[in-house]
Amino acid sequence: MNNFSFQNPTKLIMGRGTIAELGKEIPAGKKVMITFGGGSVKKNGVYDQVKAALKDFRTVEFWGIEPNPAIETLRKAIALGKEEKVDFLLAVGGGSVIDGTKLISAGLLYEGDAWDLVKKGSSALTVPLATVLTLPATGSEMNNGAVISCHETKEKYPFYANFPVFSILDPQVTFTLPAHQIACGIADTFVHVIEQYLTKTGESRLMDRWAESILQTLVEIAPKIRENKEDYQLMADFMMSATMALNGFIAMGVSQDWSTHMIGHELTALAGLTHGHTLAIVLPGTMQVLRKEKGDKIIQMGERVFGVTEGTHDERIDETIRRTEAFFRSLGLTTRLGEEHIGMEIVDEIERRFTERDVHFGEDGLVDGKTAKEILMKVL
Amino acid sequence: MNNFSFQNPTKLIMGRGTIAELGKEIPAGKKVMITFGGGSVKKNGVYDQVKAALKDFRTVEFWGIEPNPAIETLRKAIALGKEEKVDFLLAVGGGSVIDGTKLISAGLLYEGDAWDLVKKGSSALTVPLATVLTLPATGSEMNNGAVISCHETKEKYPFYANFPVFSILDPQVTFTLPAHQIACGIADTFVHVIEQYLTKTGESRLMDRWAESILQTLVEIAPKIRENKEDYQLMADFMMSATMALNGFIAMGVSQDWSTHMIGHELTALAGLTHGHTLAIVLPGTMQVLRKEKGDKIIQMGERVFGVTEGTHDERIDETIRRTEAFFRSLGLTTRLGEEHIGMEIVDEIERRFTERDVHFGEDGLVDGKTAKEILMKVL
Incomplete structure (x- = not known):
C-alpha cells in the first residue's frame, strides 16, 4: 500500500423521487444559477421536477453546455452569473454539464479569462455547486475533477476545483437515455x-x-x-x-x-x-x-x-x-x-x-x- | 435499492510515518486535549511521535479511557477539558478511546451530565475531534458513532455525534498489538x-x-x-x-x-x-x-x-x-x-x-x- 490521503465531502442523495429534496439542501436565500445541456431534461420531466423543488429560490437558467464543455460556451455562463450575482450553482445534466459548471464556479470568482484557470489546472476559490445527475458515466457528481475543451485550439485538459456540496441521483431519470x-x-x-x-x-x-x-x-x-x-x-x-x-x-x-x-x-x-x-x-x-x-x-x-x-x-x-x-x-x-x-x-x-x-x-x-x-x- | 443519503467528511491519512503530519492538520492556535487509554502507546512509540508532532500546540493529556468507555471516566475528562478550556480533541488509541472522546466532544459543550446525552442517543453540538488509530476494529475513526457504558447500572448504549475531522492510520503501530x-x-x-x-x-x-x-x-x-x-x-x-x-x-x-x-x-x-x-x-x-x-x-x-x-x-x-x-x-x-x-x-x-x-x-x-x-x- 502506498501512503495516501483521502477525503470526499459530497453528500450523495440517491433514490426514487429525490429531486424533490433539492429545496431542503440548498441554503435559504441563495440565488441559484441552474445550468443545463441541450434540452432533454424538458422532455423527461427532470426540468419540471427541478423547477418545482426550487420554487422558493431566485433562479437564473443557463442552457447549452455541450458534450465536452467548451470554454467558448462557459465564458458566456460566467458572464451571466456575474451579471446576475448568483451565489449557488446547480448543474442539471451529465458529466459535461457538471464539468462545465465546475469551471463556472471558479470563473465566477476570477477576474481574468477562465481559460487561464484551465491552463493552471486547478482553482481553490469557487462558488458552491450541487448537481442533479441525468447520465451515469463520468463520476463528476462526486469528485472535484472536470475536463474542459477549447474549440478554437482543439485542446482538452483536466481541471480540478470543488466537490459538489451534494448530488441527487434518481435512477428513473436514466430510463429515457x-x-x-x-x-x-x-x-x-x-x-x-x-x-x-x-x-x-x-x-x-x-x-x-x-x-x-x-x-x-x-x-x-x-x-x-x-x-x-x-x-x-x-x-x-x-x-x-x-x-x-x-x-x-x-x-x-x-x-x-x-x-x-x-x-x-x-x-x-x-x-x-x-x-x-x-x-x-x-x-x-x-x-x-x-x-x-x-x-x-x-x-x-x-x-x-x-x-x-x-x-x-x-x-x-x-x-x-x-x-x-x-x-x-x-x-x-x-x-x-x-x-x-x-x-x-x-x-x-x-x-x-x-x-x-x-x-x-x-x-x-x-x-x-x-x-x-x-x-x-x-x-x- | 432503497433510497439513501450518504455523507462522510472525515479525511483519512494512511501510511508509514503519517503521525508526523498531525501538526499540519490541526488548526494553529488550538488548545488540544489528547486522550489515551491504558498506556501501551508509551511502549510502542506512538506517544512520542504524537508529542513531537504537536510540539507547537498547547496540549492537555487525559489518560485512562478503558475498554468499553465508561461514563464514570468520561465525566472526569469532560471536567478537565472544561477547566482547561480546550477547543480541539485528539483521541490516540483504539475504538474505545475514540468512542469515549466523541462523548467528551459533546459533553464539553453541554451544561448537564453527559449521561443525559447518551440516553438521548445523539448530540449535534460538539468540539472538533481527530484521531490517531492504534487498533483496527471498530471503524470509529471514520464514522460518527460511539458506544458508551455505565458501570453503575451495567448499561451500554450507542451514541451518535461527530465524524472525526481527520484520522491518521499508520499500519506500523499495530505490530505490537x-x-x-x-x-x-x-x-x-x-x-x-x-x-x-x-x-x-x-x-x-x-x-x-x-x-x-x-x-x-x-x-x-x-x-x-x-x-x-x-x-x-x-x-x-x-x-x-x-x-x-x-x-x-x-x-x-x-x-x-x-x-x-x-x-x-x-x-x-x-x-x-x-x-x-x-x-x-x-x-x-x-x-x-x-x-x-x-x-x-x-x-x-x-x-x-x-x-x-x-x-x-x-x-x-x-x-x-x-x-x-x-x-x-x-x-x-x-x-x-x-x-x-x-x-x-x-x-x-x-x-x-x-x-x-x-x-x-x-x-x-x-x-x-x-x-x-x-x-x-x-x-x-
Whole structure:
C-alpha cells in the first residue's frame, strides 16, 4: 500500500423521487444559477421536477453546455452569473454539464479569462455547486475533477476545483437515455476503474476487490440493460457503479495510470468522438503495448472479472484483452480507429502533441508520444 | 435499492510515518486535549511521535479511557477539558478511546451530565475531534458513532455525534498489538460487514460485492496475520478493511440488521467480554435462528466468501454457518457461551432487558427479547 490521503465531502442523495429534496439542501436565500445541456431534461420531466423543488429560490437558467464543455460556451455562463450575482450553482445534466459548471464556479470568482484557470489546472476559490445527475458515466457528481475543451485550439485538459456540496441521483431519470449514451457511460465507468486498477499487483487486497466488484457488476448488468433500460434496479446498479468508479473510494493506496484517458481526450479533441467511446478503442491498445509491465494484473483481472483461468501466461493476457474488447463491442461500440474513419494523420498529431508537451503518462511514466502512437497502431 | 443519503467528511491519512503530519492538520492556535487509554502507546512509540508532532500546540493529556468507555471516566475528562478550556480533541488509541472522546466532544459543550446525552442517543453540538488509530476494529475513526457504558447500572448504549475531522492510520503501530486484540478486531470487522450485508438479496449488486470483498479479504489475511503480524501489507489490508467496514461505504441503499451487536453489547455489559469476542459467539446463533429469513443471503455469502457451492438449500446454510464459526475459532476465539462460563442467568437477563425496553432489532424487527434468548440458546 502506498501512503495516501483521502477525503470526499459530497453528500450523495440517491433514490426514487429525490429531486424533490433539492429545496431542503440548498441554503435559504441563495440565488441559484441552474445550468443545463441541450434540452432533454424538458422532455423527461427532470426540468419540471427541478423547477418545482426550487420554487422558493431566485433562479437564473443557463442552457447549452455541450458534450465536452467548451470554454467558448462557459465564458458566456460566467458572464451571466456575474451579471446576475448568483451565489449557488446547480448543474442539471451529465458529466459535461457538471464539468462545465465546475469551471463556472471558479470563473465566477476570477477576474481574468477562465481559460487561464484551465491552463493552471486547478482553482481553490469557487462558488458552491450541487448537481442533479441525468447520465451515469463520468463520476463528476462526486469528485472535484472536470475536463474542459477549447474549440478554437482543439485542446482538452483536466481541471480540478470543488466537490459538489451534494448530488441527487434518481435512477428513473436514466430510463429515457439513448442506447449509445448508455453504452458510452458503461465504457467510461469501466475504464475509470481500469485506470485505478490495471497497474501493479499486491498494493491493496481490498482496493483490488472493490475495483473488480465494479467491473464484475458492469459485465453482469450490461447485457441486461441492453434488453431493458427501464429496470430500476439495473439502472440503480449502473448509476451507483459510475459514481463509485471515480470518487476516490477505489483509489486509496494504489497506483494509477490514466494514459488511456489522456489519449482518449486527444481523440475527442481532434476527431470529435464521444469520450467513453474513445476509451473503448484505446484501452485494448494500451493493454497490448504495456502487456509486459501490466501482465500480472491483466491476468488477475482476467481471472476475477472474466473467469479466464486456462492457458499460459501470454495466452491468458491475450484472452483477457480479447474479452475486454468483446465487452465493449457487446455494448454496441466500435473498437477500432478505422471503423470511425480515424487514420494516421490523427495518430501522428497525437504523437506530436504528446512529444511537444513532453508527457510521461501511466503508473511508471512510460506513455509518451512514441508509446501513444504504438498504442494507437494496435487499434487501427 | 432503497433510497439513501450518504455523507462522510472525515479525511483519512494512511501510511508509514503519517503521525508526523498531525501538526499540519490541526488548526494553529488550538488548545488540544489528547486522550489515551491504558498506556501501551508509551511502549510502542506512538506517544512520542504524537508529542513531537504537536510540539507547537498547547496540549492537555487525559489518560485512562478503558475498554468499553465508561461514563464514570468520561465525566472526569469532560471536567478537565472544561477547566482547561480546550477547543480541539485528539483521541490516540483504539475504538474505545475514540468512542469515549466523541462523548467528551459533546459533553464539553453541554451544561448537564453527559449521561443525559447518551440516553438521548445523539448530540449535534460538539468540539472538533481527530484521531490517531492504534487498533483496527471498530471503524470509529471514520464514522460518527460511539458506544458508551455505565458501570453503575451495567448499561451500554450507542451514541451518535461527530465524524472525526481527520484520522491518521499508520499500519506500523499495530505490530505490537496482542494476538487476542487482533483476533477481536478481525471478528468485529467481520460482523460489522455482516450487519450491513446478511439481510436481503438483490438490493444492490455493488454493495453486496463490496461487503463480500471485505469478508474475503479478512478470510484471506487472518491466517497469515496469525503467522506474522509485523507484515506491513497484511496489517495495512486489515486496517483498511476495519475502517471501510463501518464508514457507510458498504451501507448505501441496503438493509441493515445490528441485532447481533445489540445482543453482544449486553454480553459485554453483563459479563465483561470483549466486544469483538461477543460477536463471534452471537453471530452463529443469529444465523441459525433467522435462517429462514436470511437463507438466500446466507447461501450467497457461503458461495462467494467460503466457496460453498454443494448441497441442498439447507445443507448450504448449515455449512456456511459452520464455516463462519470455524473462521472465528481459527482466530483463536471461543464461540460458545459455556466456554466463557456464561449461563442462563445472563441469557434470561438479556431477554428481560430487551422485553422491558420493547426492542425489535434486525432488518425486519424480528429480534425482541424472546428471539434474543433463542439466539443465545443456540450458542450455549
